[in-house]
Amino acid sequence: MLKILNIVGARPNFMKIAPIVRELRRREDEFRPLIVHTGQHYDEAMSDSFFRDLGIPAPDYHLEVGSASHAVQTARIMTAFEPVVLEEKPDWVLVVGDVNSTIACALVCAKLGVRVAHVEAGLRSRDRAMPEEINRILTDAISDLLLTTSQDADENLAQEGVAAEKIKFVGNVMIDSLFYNLERSKASKARENLELTGRDYAVLTLHRPSNVDDEAVFGGLLEALEAISERLPIVFPVHPRTRANIEKFGFGERVANSGIRLIEPLGYLDFMNLYSGARLVLTDSGGLQEETTALAIPCLTLRENTERPITIEMGTNQLVGTNPDKIKQAAFGILDNPPVRQAKIPPLWDGRAAERIAAALLAAGG
Numbered sequence: 340m341l342k343i344l345n346i347v348g349a350r351p352n353f354m355k356i357a358p359i360v361r362e363l364r365r366r367e368d369e370f371r372p373l374i375v376h377t378g379q380h381y382d383e384a385m386s387d388s389f390f391r392d393l394g395i396p397a398p399d400y401h402l403e404v405g406s407a408s409h410a411v412q413t414a415r416i417m418t419a420f421e422p423v424v425l426e427e428k429p430d431w432v433l434v435v436g437d438v439n440s441t442i443a444c445a446l447v448c449a450k451l452g453v454r455v456a457h458v459e460a461g462l463r464s465r466d467r468a469m470p471e472e473i474n475r476i477l478t479d480a481i482s483d484l485l486l487t488t489s490q491d492a493d494e495n496l497a498q499e500g501v502a503a504e505k506i507k508f509v510g511n512v513m514i515d516s517l518f519y520n521l522e523r524s525k526a527s528k529a530r531e532n533l534e535l536t537g538r539d540y541a542v543l544t545l546h547r548p549s550n551v552d553d554e555a556v557f558g559g560l561l562e563a564l565e566a567i568s569e570r571l572p573i574v575f576p577v578h579p580r581t582r583a584n585i586e587k588f589g590f591g592e593r594v595a596n597s598g599i600r601l602i603e604p605l606g607y608l609d610f611m612n613l614y615s616g617a618r619l620v621l622t623d624s625g626g627l628q629e630e631t632t633a634l635a636i637p638c639l640t641l642r643e644n645t646e647r648p649i650t651i652e653m654g655t656n657q658l659v660g661t662n663p664d665k666i667k668q669a670a671f672g673i674l675d676n677p678p679v680r681q682a683k684i685p686p687l688w689d690g691r692a693a694e695r696i697a698a699a700l701l702a703a704g705g
């Protein structure tokens with residue numbers, strides 16, 4: 340019987356941990372899974388609604404660290420998590436993704452000699468200005484089992500000198516959640532409540548510090564989005580960081596006078612209901628690049644790089660950066676010549692990654 344502490348902290352963690360915990364609980368003779376929520380995200384809309392939508396059991400531990408600078412937040416998570424590890428003495432701690440909670444908990448375990456499994460290992464944007472890139476590199480360097488979503492990730496790890504026996508290509512748990520919930524998301528009233536019909540809208544998400552903390556960059560993005568929204572209305576569920584900066588930079592009136600419609604962040608099923616019906620998605624998120632690829636929805640990524648190149652090579656993603664003209668050109672290209680929607684789903688994005696993760700943990704042993 341393996342005792343596994345599963346860590347969640349921020350919004351993009353919840354849909355990754357849900358299928359893993361479900362699978363570990365199903366195999367009750369082999370695993371004893373516990374859930375630790377660091378509290379990096381804490382709002383109803385950023386956290387609680389995801390537990391409900393995804394059917395994640397209530398956390399066994401809630402560390403309630405909240406928002407703070409990177410150093411303070413990371414330190415608070417470490418300080419609060421160490422006693423939990425000492426008390427529970429798990430066989431494995433399982434961390435997902437690339438948020439501050441991921442590296443903080445991995446580091447605690449590395450120092451205590453407790454084994455860490457990293458789900459979504461090996462992704463690299465090669466942009467160290469991105470806090471997530473630092474979290475990815477460091478977490479991989481100290482993890483004992485590196486569970487990857489794509490073969491480019493295996494190659495990245497091999498290049499960094501990680502021993503082949505630590506790396507296991509298991510596929511994408513985010514897509515496990517997508518396929519598991521797609522049918523359920525059709526019952527959501529999100530689209531209907533926004534009075535959207537057909538594929539007559541685009542969906543936008545934007546929250547990277549590099550895009551929304553710099554007034555000139557954010558202003559340039561807004562210029563492109565204003566122009567696109569004249570042809571196709573854009574629905575924009577706004578992350579708290581982004582909303583604060585719209586106020587700070589005085590962009591509220593520009594947005595109000597455009598075809599961009601700001602709404603509150605949506606829960607998992609409501610957001611899926613919304614983006615799955617969109618003609619176009621514009622985003623700087625990591626996960627949405629993958630979800631649009633799995634559903635063959637055209638996606639423009641408003642960043643200069645991506646740690647998920649497979650979504651470009653096989654999927655529907657295009658990297659367009661932050662130059663307003665380039666963004667407009669790409670968006671108008673899609674609107675003028677809608678691409679044929681043919682899903683080319685990357686290998687092992689098949690809804691069964693959690694099963695392979697459970698098998699990999701068992702094979703690695705207690």
Ligand code: UD1
Nearest residue numbers: 349350351379380381382385406438439440470471579580
């Ligand atoms: C974090 C992750 C990022 C992920 C994003 C998804 C890191 C380094 N970044 O960034 O990878 O894509 O989550 O959302 O871990 N806030 C609230 N309520 C909340 C949470 C945050 O109002 O529940 C506000 C706070 O003012 C906070 C700000 O949002 O200061 C930013 O939150 P933070 O967790 O620091 O980083 P994110 O930008 O959300």
